[in-house]
Amino acid sequence: MDEIKLAFKSSDEHGAQETMPQMYNVPELHNQILQLLNAKFSDHSLMVLQEELRLMQRSSYFLEIQRDDLLPSEQLQQHTLHLSDSTVWSLIDQRRLQRAMALAHGQVKLLLSLLAMLCQEIIGGCRQLEAFILQCDQGSVDSDMAASTQQTLQQTLQYRKDFEDRMTRNLGPLDLDNQLIPNTGNFPIPQLSASLAIKMPVVFERNASRTTSDTVHLSWQVAGSHSKEPNQQFEIHVKSLHPTSLEHGHFTKSTCQSYNILVNSLLPDRFYQFSVKRVDSVNLVYGLWVDTIVLKTLDK
Known part of the structure; x- marks a missing residue:
């Protein structure tokens, strides 16, 4: 069986075309999946992906404070303030700092949970694609399996893209409710922003x-x-x-x-x-x- 006819929904004349058939070339789908399983979704690639996840889970995450009120000419270097500095520590409101730390902690846990979920979905999707290849080789593919596999393929590709995007995306800045240094009106205060920094294990x-x-x-x-x-x-x-x-x-x-x-x-x-x-x-x-x-x- 080389082609499978599937119902699809078009953006034009949606109701009239709702039951019109879409032609799925099964050998073409088979070859596309096989290429991905030998490259982007190979066992080696999945091992690399899992190792990247382990590195993220084992890394250390830090709250960084930056000055935002400097003139462009002064921003030739990153102006990061260190919380260990006694002057910075005395200016920052400790309750606001603790809220920022809690926010940062929650964001890290959310990121790691999302990466773990994406990794699991990618591996699960690959196993379903492998099962489809086996069924194709046995000549037992029907229209429902082809449609389901096409959807699994697109979802797995999207999950992989999301995983890669999250791995390379900047971890900051954090959306703080209040400035870390309260404005008392007695003197100009530096405008600060907070972000997450990562250090490998x-x-x-x-x-x-x-x-x-x-x-x-x-x-x-x-x-x-x-x-x-x-x-x-x-x-x-x-x-x-x-x-x-x-x-x-x-x-x-x-x-x-x-x-x-x-x-x-x-x-x-x-x-x-x-x-x-x-x-x-x-x-x-x-x-x-x-x-x-x-x-x-x-x-x-």
Whole structure:
């Protein structure tokens, strides 16, 4: 069966043409879907899409405050204010800031939920398209299946486009109800806007880890980045696994600005759990990811 006749609705003479047939070339639809399953919807492409989603879910999201009242000549560089600055902190109304933080947190959760839903719909759509190819090869395609598959194809393509758009779209600005700095009328206040900034997750470089009987050398990187951004702070946790009664579950925490650390004073022939994360900051609105690795020190 090469062609399927389907009812369709035209924008012109809608009522009169409501039952007029539309010709579906099944071999053409089959080839179009097969090309997509071998390229845009291949298993590899779906794995990449899922990895992009995981990176977004593991990333850290921060509230950024920018000046909006500067002259164009002054905007040669991005004027981002840091909430850790004591002057900025003293000017900003804390209740308004907390509302902005809550708004930003909700927007991140909404974005991640939407991306997860789109990813699930794309994978589900691909499975339906694969089933259609199998049915075509068996010669058991009817008009209802062709119509349903055509709709699934268009929806899956749209879901993929929406996913890609959301992955590249700017996360800000946030639509705040009030200015973060209240106008008291005593002096001009800077006009501020808020937006979301994203930083990719921190992951251990497992192949670069080295152990001796009493030390472990750890290295990490920012996922998807080929360069190491300066002035970044990381928090390292060290925990002894299966400790003796004398060790009492030995646990240490330290911070550093480099992308590696040497952990000393460990016991030989012991398992240790190491964790790395970004140091929490006052403008962090969402960040759950902590990378963990278990290593064993060498025996003497």
